[in-house]
Amino acid sequence: MREGLGGESLLFLTDEQLRQGIEAMFFAYRGFTADPDRILSDLSYGRAHHRAVHFINRAPGTTVNNLLAILGVTKQSLNRVLRTLIEDGLVESRVGTEDRRERHLHLTDAGRALEARLSDAQRARMRAAYRDAGPEAVAGFKQVLEAMMDADMRRAYGKLREKG
Amino acid sequence: MREGLGGESLLFLTDEQLRQGIEAMFFAYRGFTADPDRILSDLSYGRAHHRAVHFINRAPGTTVNNLLAILGVTKQSLNRVLRTLIEDGLVESRVGTEDRRERHLHLTDAGRALEARLSDAQRARMRAAYRDAGPEAVAGFKQVLEAMMDADMRRAYGKLREKG
DNA sequence: CTTGGAGTGTCAACAAGGCTGACGTATTAT
DNA sequence: ATAATACGTCAGCCTTGTTGACACTCCAAG
Numbered sequence: 515m516r517e518g519l520g521g522e523s524l525l526f527l528t529d530e531q532l533r534q535g536i537e538a539m540f541f542a543y544r545g546f547t548a549d550p551d552r553i554l555s556d557l558s559y560g561r562a563h564h565r566a567v568h569f570i571n572r573a574p575g576t577t578v579n580n581l582l583a584i585l586g587v588t589k590q591s592l593n594r595v596l597r598t599l600i601e602d603g604l605v606e607s608r609v610g611t612e613d614r615r616e617r618h619l620h621l622t623d624a625g626r627a628l629e630a631r632l633s634d635a636q637r638a639r640m641r642a643a644y645r646d647a648g649p650e651a652v653a654g655f656k657q658v659l660e661a662m663m664d665a666d667m668r669r670a671y672g673k674l675r676e677k678g
Numbered sequence: 679m680r681e682g683l684g685g686e687s688l689l690f691l692t693d694e695q696l697r698q699g700i701e702a703m704f705f706a707y708r709g710f711t712a713d714p715d716r717i718l719s720d721l722s723y724g725r726a727h728h729r730a731v732h733f734i735n736r737a738p739g740t741t742v743n744n745l746l747a748i749l750g751v752t753k754q755s756l757n758r759v760l761r762t763l764i765e766d767g768l769v770e771s772r773v774g775t776e777d778r779r780e781r782h783l784h785l786t787d788a789g790r791a792l793e794a795r796l797s798d799a800q801r802a803r804m805r806a807a808y809r810d811a812g813p814e815a816v817a818g819f820k821q822v823l824e825a826m827m828d829a830d831m832r833r834a835y836g837k838l839r840e841k842g
Numbered sequence: 843c844t845t846g847g848a849g850t851g852t853c854a855a856c857a858a859g860g861c862t863g864a865c866g867t868a869t870t871a872t
Numbered sequence: 873a874t875a876a877t878a879c880g881t882c883a884g885c886c887t888t889g890t891t892g893a894c895a896c897t898c899c900a901a902g
Contacts, residue, residue, distance in 0.1 A: 526813040530842050532801045533736075535808070535820065536710075537838060540729070541831040542823035543707050544750060546700075560887050565704070572697075579849065586708060591889055593851065615849045615898050637696045643825035644699070647818065649690040654811065654818025656699065659706035661807035667705040674701055724858055742879065755860055757880065779869045779878040 549635035557628075562587075562595045564632055567621065570605060571629045572674060575618040577610070584670050604628055713799035721792075726751075726759045728796055731785065734769060735793045736838060739782045741774070748834050768792060 525531070550564050569584055570576060578596070582589055596619075599605040604625035610616035621629060644652050660668060689695070714728050733748055734740060742760070746753055760783075763769040768789035774780035785793060808816050824832060 526816050527805055527808055532804045534839060535804050536800055538820055538823040539710050541835050542826040545827045546703050636700055640696045640699050641691055643822050644691055646825040647821040651818030651821040652690050654815030655822035656702055657811040657815040658807050658819035659702040661810040662706040663709045671705050675698060
């Protein structure tokens with residue numbers, strides 16, 4: 515099996531290398547969420563609100579069930595977040611026309627404004643990291659992350675990429 | 679500024695590319711924590727316990743303050759986790775010899791066993807992802823993650839790498 | 843037209859794991 | 873002596889996750 519790779523070095527698969535990757539993920543994820551978290555705490559929102567707003571912006575008109583699957587939480591959990599966002603006028607819930615049981619979610623202008631604010635903060639850090647690392651590193655970064663996802667999340671991710 | 683990079687393509691810095699990276703981080707982090715989370719929930723432990731055990735294993739004899747800085751939580755939060763780990767005989771807290779105010783943390787045999795179990799699960803996924811992506815991708819992956827960290831976390835990460 | 847099931851919303855209760863603030867107690871440093 | 877440090881702990885609050893139960897609307901199949 516190792517020989518099947520044509521004798522190339524497999525040193526990048528040592529436990530120590532893997533552990534470094536694990537720790538890198540941990541520390542990097544903290545940085546990844548730090549900037550939006552600061553903005554959110556001023557508004558007494560949390561990460562769950564950010565995630566909802568992000569994916570509603572990404573796929574306007576998405577149904578609650580759809581969002582549930584992407585976010586991987588229970589409807590009760592999502593509903594609590596969604597309710598505050600609707601009350602605060604950031605999200606609009608429209609009864610479906612084809613299937614009137616469904617609620618289609620859209621951002622209001624205020625919602626889009628918040629999304630942009632959060633996105634900008636998060637993208638600024640990503641942009642700096644991407645620029646520091648360069649295009650080849652970025653390609654590798656995405657490749658590893660995609661391989662790390664659960665199969666169903668990889669599918670969801672793929673669908674979102676198509677839309678982009 | 680763009681010209682300063684020698685005219686190379688900067689398409690990897692578009693907002694759409696950045697957004698894909700953001701979503702990749704989100705989905706990948708879920709996969710990253712999924713396997714240990716399953717093990718932990720059977721033991722009525724959480725991610726916080728995993729993190730503590732991981733870093734105590736990584737830097738045996740570390741002090742509480744040290745761990746606090748690495749984990750980025752309050753001492754009250756850490757203490758709650760640490761207390762259960764000590765009660766359950768997974769972690770040992772030894773009074774410092776030089777400075778007797780300090781408590782030095784060590785894993786017991788049982789603690790090491792749990793750490794290994796969690797590590798193995800997490801590493802298995804990382805190893806699969808690394809192997810799928812290949813060594814060049816892994817190098818890029820780490821480069822981007824490191825660039826994404828806060829400065830102080832990058833320092834902490836560097837220190838841990840030296841030890842490894 | 844009735845009935846089952848899907849999609850949704852909501853109530854209640856609970857737990858993990860963050861947070862702040864305050865206080866106590868060794869121990870060390872000044 | 874006094875101040876600062878390291879740690880533990882109590883109390884209380886928040887977000888965000890969980891289960892379980894129940895009701896409502898609406899679609900589709902019988």
